[in-house]
Amino acid sequence: MSVKSTAARSSRGGAKRRGAAGQVPELVQLLTPEGERVEHSEYSIDLSPEELRGLYRDMVLTRRFDAEAITLQRQGELGLWASLLGQEAAQIGSGRATRPDDYVFPTYREHGVAWTRGVDPLNLLGMFRGVNNGGWDPNTNNFQLYTIVIGSQTLHATGYAMGVAKDGADSAVIAYFGDGASSQGDVAEAFTFSAVYNAPVVFFCQNNQWAISEPTEKQTRVPLYQRAAGFGFPGVRVDGNDVLAVLAVTRAALERARSGGGPTLVEAFTYRMGAHTTSDDASRYRLDTERQEWEAKDPIARLKAYLDNEKAADDAFYAEVEAESDALAKRVREGVRAMPDPDPMTIFDNVYADGHALVDEERAQFAAYRASFADTQEGAVR
Amino acid sequence: MTAMTLAKAINSSLRTAMESDPKVLVMGEDVGKLGGVFRVTDGLQKDFGEERVIDTPLAESGIVGSAIGLALRGYRPVVEIQFDGFVFPAYDQIVTQLAKMHARALGKVKMPVVIRIPYGGGIGAVEHHSESPEALFAHVAGLKVISPATPSDAYWMLQQAIECDDPVIFFEPKRRYWDKGEVDTAAVPAPLHRALVAREGTDLTLAAYGPMVKVCLEAAKAAEEEGRNLEVVDLRSISPVDFDTLQASVEKTRRLVVVHEAPVFFGSGAEIASRITERCFYHLEAPVLRVGGFHSPYPPARVEEEYLPGLDRVLDAVDRALAF
Ligand SMILES: Cc1ncc(C[n+]2csc(CCOP(=O)(O)OP(=O)(O)O)c2C)c(N)n1
Ligand SMILES: [Mg+2]
Numbered sequence: 096m097s098v099k100s101t102a103a104r105s106s107r108g109g110a111k112r113r114g115a116a117g118q119v120p121e122l123v124q125l126l127t128p129e130g131e132r133v134e135h136s137e138y139s140i141d142l143s144p145e146e147l148r149g150l151y152r153d154m155v156l157t158r159r160f161d162a163e164a165i166t167l168q169r170q171g172e173l174g175l176w177a178s179l180l181g182q183e184a185a186q187i188g189s190g191r192a193t194r195p196d197d198y199v200f201p202t203y204r205e206h207g208v209a210w211t212r213g214v215d216p217l218n219l220l221g222m223f224r225g226v227n228n229g230g231w232d233p234n235t236n237n238f239q240l241y242t243i244v245i246g247s248q249t250l251h252a253t254g255y256a257m258g259v260a261k262d263g264a265d266s267a268v269i270a271y272f273g274d275g276a277s278s279q280g281d282v283a284e285a286f287t288f289s290a291v292y293n294a295p296v297v298f299f300c301q302n303n304q305w306a307i308s309e310p311t312e313k314q315t316r317v318p319l320y321q322r323a324a325g326f327g328f329p330g331v332r333v334d335g336n337d338v339l340a341v342l343a344v345t346r347a348a349l350e351r352a353r354s355g356g357g358p359t360l361v362e363a364f365t366y367r368m369g370a371h372t373t374s375d376d377a378s379r380y381r382l383d384t385e386r387q388e389w390e391a392k393d394p395i396a397r398l399k400a401y402l403d404n405e406k407a408a409d410d411a412f413y414a415e416v417e418a419e420s421d422a423l424a425k426r427v428r429e430g431v432r433a434m435p436d437p438d439p440m441t442i443f444d445n446v447y448a449d450g451h452a453l454v455d456e457e458r459a460q461f462a463a464y465r466a467s468f469a470d471t472q473e474g475a476v477r
Numbered sequence: 478m479t480a481m482t483l484a485k486a487i488n489s490s491l492r493t494a495m496e497s498d499p500k501v502l503v504m505g506e507d508v509g510k511l512g513g514v515f516r517v518t519d520g521l522q523k524d525f526g527e528e529r530v531i532d533t534p535l536a537e538s539g540i541v542g543s544a545i546g547l548a549l550r551g552y553r554p555v556v557e558i559q560f561d562g563f564v565f566p567a568y569d570q571i572v573t574q575l576a577k578m579h580a581r582a583l584g585k586v587k588m589p590v591v592i593r594i595p596y597g598g599g600i601g602a603v604e605h606h607s608e609s610p611e612a613l614f615a616h617v618a619g620l621k622v623i624s625p626a627t628p629s630d631a632y633w634m635l636q637q638a639i640e641c642d643d644p645v646i647f648f649e650p651k652r653r654y655w656d657k658g659e660v661d662t663a664a665v666p667a668p669l670h671r672a673l674v675a676r677e678g679t680d681l682t683l684a685a686y687g688p689m690v691k692v693c694l695e696a697a698k699a700a701e702e703e704g705r706n707l708e709v710v711d712l713r714s715i716s717p718v719d720f721d722t723l724q725a726s727v728e729k730t731r732r733l734v735v736v737h738e739a740p741v742f743f744g745s746g747a748e749i750a751s752r753i754t755e756r757c758f759y760h761l762e763a764p765v766l767r768v769g770g771f772h773s774p775y776p777p778a779r780v781e782e783e784y785l786p787g788l789d790r791v792l793d794a795v796d797r798a799l800a801f
Contacts, residue, residue, distance in 0.1 A: 225778030308511035
């Protein structure tokens with residue numbers, strides 16, 4: 096697709112242009128906050144009751160996992176937690192749009208996407224507990240390690256996508272980032288590279304309205320999805336609390352990437368219902384009334400209303416999901432508590448793939464140093 | 478004299494600087510309404526307005542690059558990098574532009590930019606929130622690099638850094654933010670780059686800056702119980718280093734151990750050891766020893782206590798130096 100036609104596509108991408116960020120946008124929406132199914136001129140979706148229930152289950156389990164992690168942090172089992180509360184639809188919808196051979200580059204909040212990739216939730220908790228810096232093998236589920244330095248991973252995703260294209264594979268890549276991250280130079284460079292090389296990558300921006308204490312207005316004057324036009328690829332804003340719309344829009348973008356159409360920017364308009372992390376106090380910078388407004392757009396309640404209207408789920412199903420989330424919470428709780436602290440000597444592990452003389456020397460010195468305490472009372476200062 | 482935390486001392490210092498010079502600006506991520514993730518800039522935006530206390534977009538290169546432009550226009554920006562590990566998007570602007578602008582213009586422009594960086598470990602954080610990258614800046618000509626250890630120094634050294642016409646990287650020992658100390662805002666402060674003897678002793682000199690000064694003082698206290706009298710020099714400045722003060726101390730004690738959290742390999746301790754060896758060769762009874770981080774990424778929080786130089790590691794080096 097030529098640059099001209101992709102740019103043109105972005106302007107008719109279903110979202111009305113607005114002068115400034117922050118105004119209520121017209122979004123791609125397939126399910127209203129009340130759970131009513133609506134049609135969109137460009138995006139459609141037709142899911143079986145079983146698939147709909149699957150999305151519901153994903154979101155409920157993800158939310159439950161998240162809530163359990165917050166509790167574990169409060170209990171001192173985790174050092175920190177970045178909650179995804181409110182962003183379940185954005186993450187489950189987009190994650191479920193990926194194929195196993197696609198590759199995902201997350202930030203640090205994509206617990207729902209990880210779930211859709213089959214990553215064991217316990218794997219995500221190691222870094223938040225402080226026993227590792229990630230540690231899972233990204234190639235097991237094609238789910239990269241969490242990246243804390245804001246924006247970096249968008250370039251990695253672009254490079255990975257360039258590699259996919261060079262290999263002639265028809266996989267696609269998806270990079271997650273936030274509204275705040277959209278300001279980073281790395282993200283602009285990722286847009287540039289992906290456009291120039293027509294890389295099969297989807298940039299999935301969860302605009303949850305806040306970057307710690309800064310509202311999106313501090314990052315941009317135009318709605319974020321419109322940025323894509325300047326780089327020569329389409330951008331679309333989707334209701335990030337509508338799992339059906341997110342699924343449909345992300346599927347289309349991934350399909351476009353797979354078929355040689357190049358990058359797409361998807362802006363999922365959503366809301367960070369919790370604080371930035373467990374270290375943050377959101378009451379210092381935002382009104383609770385804002386959060387309450389978004390509560391009415393809750394992604395799970397919305398899908399449940401639809402399921403009920405459609406009679407696509409019964410009490411037995413809900414009870415089953417409830418029991419499953421109880422079991423998940425229990426497994427997570429027990430798993431975290433059983434996670435051992437690393438052996439201090441592992442500090443020297445995996446610094447290099449091919450070894451390094453200095454690391455070997457320091458490892459030996461440290462081992463000897465630690466051994467020198469073996470005969471004195473443990474832990475006591477001399 | 479008022480007792481205040483180190484964080485509060487920095488806050489007061491910023492307030493004083495903004496009151497006395499309308500060209501002083503505070504910029505960074507979350508510094509305004511939130512008052513910074515450590516509340517160091519708490520209340521400043523409320524009192525000085527959004528024109529002077531600026532919540533910037535999330536872009537460190539942008540923060541430092543635009544601070545350079547503001548400095549060219551006559552402002553004195555004090556920018557905050559939220560955590561040590563997030564300074565690197567700005568590293569290009571700092572190294573290729575901020576540090577070299579004055580020389581490039583043959584002295585015709587000045588770069589009075591202060592970059593505040595909470596640094597160091599010990600707070601149980603996730604990756605990139607516990608690093609000590611000071612040597613990466615000290616290696617660059619054109620930058621001044623300092624790190625206070627006490628609330629009083631935090632207050633005064635920041636005043637002096639803001640008044641300085643050169644770019645200053647101001648490393649704040651984040652794990653000491655909540656430590657209290659006396660601050661005399663009417664005092665006459667020591668010169669910015671002067672090292673201070675924090676504790677007098679005769680048997681060995683411990684040299685440190687920032688978060689490790691407290692550890693060294695505790696080590697000296699513990700050593701005292703074993704009949705050893707250690708001197709502690711708070712270097713305060715990493716570029717330049719006050720070698721005269723350190724030399725005088727080492728000529729007296731004849732032994733030196735340098736302590737920092739940063740990895741020892743190519744760290745500031747290496748430079749200090751080398752220079753002191755040159756200056757004090759015939760006074761030294763032992764090689765200058767270093768205690769610091771390993772040649773490894775900063776480890777996960779649950780093992781950081783093992784990684785960080787603590788009392789035992791410092792005293793181990795003291796033993797080894799005294800055994801010569
Ligand atoms: C380069 C860099 N600068 C600063 C930070 C500190 N920080 C962590 S999260 C965050 C805000 C991110 O906001 P956004 O991109 O909107 O993602 P969200 O947290 O809302 O999911 C900041 C400033 C960081 N991690 N990396
Ligand atoms: Mg955000």
